[in-house]
Amino acid sequence: MRDAVRTSPWAAERRRMHDALGPAGWAAHWNTTGARLWDTTRALAERIRTGVGDTLAGKPEEAEEIRPVLLDAVLGQHDAAWLVAFDGCGERLEGLAEVARHAGWWWPYENAVVICERPVALHRDEAGRLDRSDGPALAYADGFALYAWRGMPVPAEFLDELASLTPERIRGESNAELRRVMLEHYGYDRFLADSGAQPVHRDETGILWRIALADDEDVVTVEVVNSTPEPDGTSRTYWLRVPPTTRTAKEGVAWTFGLSSEAYEPVRQT
Structure with missing residues (x-):
């Protein structure tokens, strides 16, 4: 039923608008409407599928059985991301649009509908x-x-x-990905200060700091000062995360611009 309710009407309306606008016109229309929302919404939908599968499945094989059911859902409010490209342009999608305004994911069957509330x-x-x-x-x-x-x-x-994070708790986290989340939340500048870290290099561009972590790559940051003062006359300090192979502050700053340290020679900084 999903094909009849969603896929076929979408394909027909897309074909009609493509024929009416031409390839270039349709591409421009899509880029200014649905394209702005669909990529992030599609990623969100995939994250929901994964989360539901992980919650319901006790074994990997059960997750494989659940996933096709989730892929068969009509996305309700999350379909609005692409429906916006057809808003007011055709009758075939009016039903889908109306459900998207009021409901979450749903599954149409021949004699019944399973429908979810919005989050x-x-x-x-x-x-x-x-x-x-x-x-x-x-x-x-x-x-x-x-x-x-x-x-x-x-x-x-x-x-x-x-x-309630502490540097000791962060260093003691065995999961490298969670440890990185902890560092981002705690703040690299605060972690450096509370850990008694020492700079490994400094030059005219900034100060290079290195944090060694067990079972993970070093966290390397460059401390830089914004060359444009704030309205109150102060200058903000930033910590830029750079690759662990970075050896000088200039090399790190250059990397953030996609340049080598030799090629990074700013005439004026703002």
């Missing part, structure tokens, strides 16, 4: 990734929730620790 909470970062440090990034009324930090899934109990 009660959704938190994303500027890149559209699930992101929240003090609760679920995505939550539904029935209690299902996903926890994430800048797109990376994390256990719910992990977030409870973030407010």
Whole structure:
């Protein structure tokens, strides 16, 4: 039924608009409407599928059975990301659009429909990734929730620790990915100060710091001062994460611009 309800009407409307606008016109229309939303929404939908599968499946083979069911869902409100490209342009998609305004994912069958409520909470970062440090990034009324930090899934109990982190706790975390989340939340500058770290190099571009971590690559940052003062006359300091192979501050700053240290010779900094 999904093909009849969603796939076929979408294909017919897309073909009609493509014929009416021409290849270049359709591409321009899509780029200014659906394309702006669909990539991040599609990634969110995939994250939900993975989360539901992980929650329901007790064994890997069960996850393989659940996934096709999730792929067969009509995405409700998440279909709005591409429906916006057809808003007011055709009758075939009016039903889908109406459901998207009021419901979450749904499964149409010949004599029945399974329909989900929309989430009660959704938190994303500027890149559209699930992101929240003090609760679920995505939550539904029935209690299902996903926890994430800048797109990376994390256990719910992990977030409870973030407010009381110490350098010792960060260094003691055996999971390298969770340790990186801890560092980002704690702040590289604060970790450097609280760890008694020493700079390994300094030059006219900034100060290079290195944090050695067990069973993980070194965390290397360049401390730089914004050359443009703030309105109050102060200058903000930033810590730029650079590759662990970086040996000088200039090399690190140059890397952030996609240049080698030899090629990085700014005439003026703003």
